[in-house]
Amino acid sequence: MANSRRAGGDRVFWLLLSFACAFALWEAAGRFRLSAAFPPFSDTVMAFLRMAADGSLAKAYLSTSQPLIIGFAICGVVGVGFGVWMGLSRTVEWLSVPVFVILQAAPMAAVVPLVTYIYGIGLTSKVLAVVVLAAPVIVMNSYKGIRNTNSSLIQMCRAFLGTRTQVVVKIILPHAAAMIFAGLRLGLAMGFIGVVIAELLITPTGIGDLITYHSSVADFPEMFAAVGSIILIAAVTIHALERLERRLFPPESRGS
Numbered sequence: 001m002a003n004s005r006r007a008g009g010d011r012v013f014w015l016l017l018s019f020a021c022a023f024a025l026w027e028a029a030g031r032f033r034l035s036a037a038f039p040p041f042s043d044t045v046m047a048f049l050r051m052a053a054d055g056s057l058a059k060a061y062l063s064t065s066q067p068l069i070i071g072f073a074i075c076g077v078v079g080v081g082f083g084v085w086m087g088l089s090r091t092v093e094w095l096s097v098p099v100f101v102i103l104q105a106a107p108m109a110a111v112v113p114l115v116t117y118i119y120g121i122g123l124t125s126k127v128l129a130v131v132v133l134a135a136p137v138i139v140m141n142s143y144k145g146i147r148n149t150n151s152s153l154i155q156m157c158r159a160f161l162g163t164r165t166q167v168v169v170k171i172i173l174p175h176a177a178a179m180i181f182a183g184l185r186l187g188l189a190m191g192f193i194g195v196v197i198a199e200l201l202i203t204p205t206g207i208g209d210l211i212t213y214h215s216s217v218a219d220f221p222e223m224f225a226a227v228g229s230i231i232l233i234a235a236v237t238i239h240a241l242e243r244l245e246r247r248l249f250p251p252e253s254r255g256s
């Protein structure tokens with residue numbers, strides 16, 4: 001117990017030290033004016049506080065969260081469902097796996113402008129941008145979770161005269177739950193990327209509007225504050241889901 005607490009304290013210390021060093025280097029680079037477009041860390045923090053106080057950040061994230069939540073919800077239901085179907089059906093696996101392998105490997109951000117040409121600059125395009133980036137990760141993780149189920153557990157269930165439904169519900173899905181959850185976590189990370197790309201390329205709204213506007217008027221501390229805020233929110237959200245994953249699933253089910 002004492003060793004684990006000491007190890008945890010050491011990790012926190014080195015984490016804080018690494019952040020302090022990075023921010024100090026940022027401050028020094030900004031003070032030396034390596035570039036007029038690179039503000040010091042202190043100016044960026046003050047800009048962040050100003051934007052938080054005047055409500056512009058809250059308003060931006062209210063707009064950004066809408067396509068992100070809708071797109072991730074679609075991926076969570078349809079993506080997981082299709083991935084499970086792929087894992088359970090050899091025919092669907094044979095037809096679909098090559099497509100999703102290509103989608104997962106391809107630079108899908110390049111597809112976002114095509115989505116704009118087809119569906120315009122409204123909410124639909126932004127939701128599709130999130131889906132296009134997040135769905136391949138979620139589908140493939142769900143599929144791999146189903147396919148990597150311990151075959152001995154399935155054989156044991158069948159030896160006790162378990163039905164196909166019982167095998168799926170009581171053995172396969174619980175065993176695949178950790179990988180499915182990991183896929184959702186990684187899919188959400190891709191969803192953050194998708195929604196920011198959509199707001200920068202499709203139509204400047206939400207956090208993308210803040211980044212575009214402040215860069216156009218050379219308010220670089222505000223621009224860096226907007227960029228840093230989306231990085232911070234995404235990192236905190238993904239880290240929280242990772243900690244939840246560790247609490248919910250044992251290391252062996254997570255492939256650790």
